[in-house]
Amino acid sequence: MKNTCIIIDDEPVAIEVIKTHLQQLEDFEVKAAFTNPIKAAGYLRENRIDLIFLDIEMPVLSGFELLSSLPDPPKVIITTAHRDYAPEAFNMEVVDYLLKPISLDRLLKAVNKYHQAVASDRPHQDTHPDRNEGxxxxxxxxxxxxxxxxxxxxxxxxxxxxxxxxxxxxxxxxxxxxxxxxxxxxxxxxxxxxxxxxxxxxxxxxxxxxxxxxxxxxxxxxxxxxxxxxxxxxxx
Missing domain, CATH: 2.40.50.1020 (LytTr DNA-binding domain)
Structure with missing residues (x-):
């Protein structure tokens, strides 16, 4: 089963970079991309998604404001050109914090962190999880x-x-x-x-x-x- 994701960034070029990188990963499917965070918030209320690639500085609604508005947010990887927001981002328990321009290797590391986060969230019947998973x-x-x-x-x-x-x-x-x-x-x-x-x-x-x-x-x-x-x- 593929991991579903969306990309939210007010820069179309930044969206295309992430899309291009994700095309090389067979287990990810980009369901939608938004330059308007308000529309993205509406989409997230109606659709269940595994992962968001989320910019921070956007007009009208910031990435942090969008994330705070979601009652049950999916996993999030921050994509931004600004280092200063990292402490706040990790306080919100994001998976990773990517600085633009985003290289393929760096995105791959973030994706591996996402898989680890998903595995750690998975409930187990006892204290010895299935070691064959993952x-x-x-x-x-x-x-x-x-x-x-x-x-x-x-x-x-x-x-x-x-x-x-x-x-x-x-x-x-x-x-x-x-x-x-x-x-x-x-x-x-x-x-x-x-x-x-x-x-x-x-x-x-x-x-x-x-x-x-x-x-x-x-x-x-x-x-x-x-x-x-x-x-x-x-x-x-």
Whole structure:
């Protein structure tokens, strides 16, 4: 199912930039775009939307005023040319705050934050949510890929980039391992070495100094060993 969104900005050029970026993401659908925030407010009263890309400084009604008028607002990503509004925006629990001009990479990071926010809102039957839920969008081979968390076996640091190993593919992404670690659900993934993050569900066996996933043996770093072994033994 696609995530539905609308764009509210009094600058048509800014709307087109966001539309163009979102066209590269298969799981998003732009349902409408508005240069008039009053009309946007009317649309939101009649239609349920997952996400708003919202400018702040607009004539007649500001983005903050529009957001405050909604009784049950959807997720919001702010898009603005002004840095000064960030504290107020995050006090209103927006997903992210994008400064214009908005690059594709920066919008992608915001979209990943949106997915994390949606996942954290999802009710669970117990204290152990379904660890197979969720995905991440990554850029590799000049394309964007939707990778399910349960398809990832492990992630490897290659100095200048990281390599995501899945059951059928390898994706090379120009990102640091520490940055990727923050995007992964901690109950499912675990750092075992400064160069490796593993999917706990993919472990075939482990010893005191290593884990095996498929035919790959991954050595634990001394810094991580005690925590890793404790976690693995608790999961038995």
């Amino acid at each position: 995905h991440i969008i990554i850029k590799a081979d000049k394309k964007f890929h939707k990778v399910l968390f349960n398809e990832i076996s492990y992630i490897e640091s290659m100095n200048d980039f990281i390599r995501i190993h899945t059951s059928g593919h390898k994706f090379d992404c120009y990102e640091r391992l520490v940055g990727m670690e923050k995007k992964l659900p901690p109950g499912k993934f675990l750092r075992i070495h400064r160069g490796y993050i593993i999917n706990l569900d993919k472990i075939d066996s482990f010893m005191n100094t290593s884990v095996q996933i498929g035919d790959k043996v991954l050595v634990m770093g001394k810094k991580y060993r005690e925590t890793v072994l404790s976690k693995l033994q608790d999961d038995q």
